[in-house]
Amino acid sequence: MASMDDRLRCRRELFIGDAWETPASPGRLGVISPSTEEIVGEVPHATTADIDRALRVAPAAGQS
Numbered sequence: 501m502a503s504m505d506d507r508l509r510c511r512r513e514l515f516i517g518d519a520w521e522t523p524a525s526p527g528r529l530g531v532i533s534p535s536t537e538e539i540v541g542e543v544p545h546a547t548t549a550d551i552d553r554a555l556r557v558a559p560a561a562g563q564s
Contacts, residue, residue: 514544517557524549 513520527545532538544550 512544514546514550514554516550516554517560521550521553523547524553 511520512522514523515521523544524547525545527547528542529545530539531541531543533540546554
């Protein structure tokens with residue numbers, strides 16, 4: 501079983517409105533460690549469409 505760090509390091513989705521959602525774009529950004537300046541993981545590159553979607557559901561998120 502993969503550790504929590506390994507699962508988050510390879511996450512391909514964005515957490516929007518209480519759920520992991522597929523991003524609008526396949527783009528990725530490297531996560532850089534501030535202490536070593538090495539790339540330690542990748543995250544989805546959120547687009548304006550992803551941000552708009554997150555803002556639409558934000559008022560209801562966490563209320564379920």
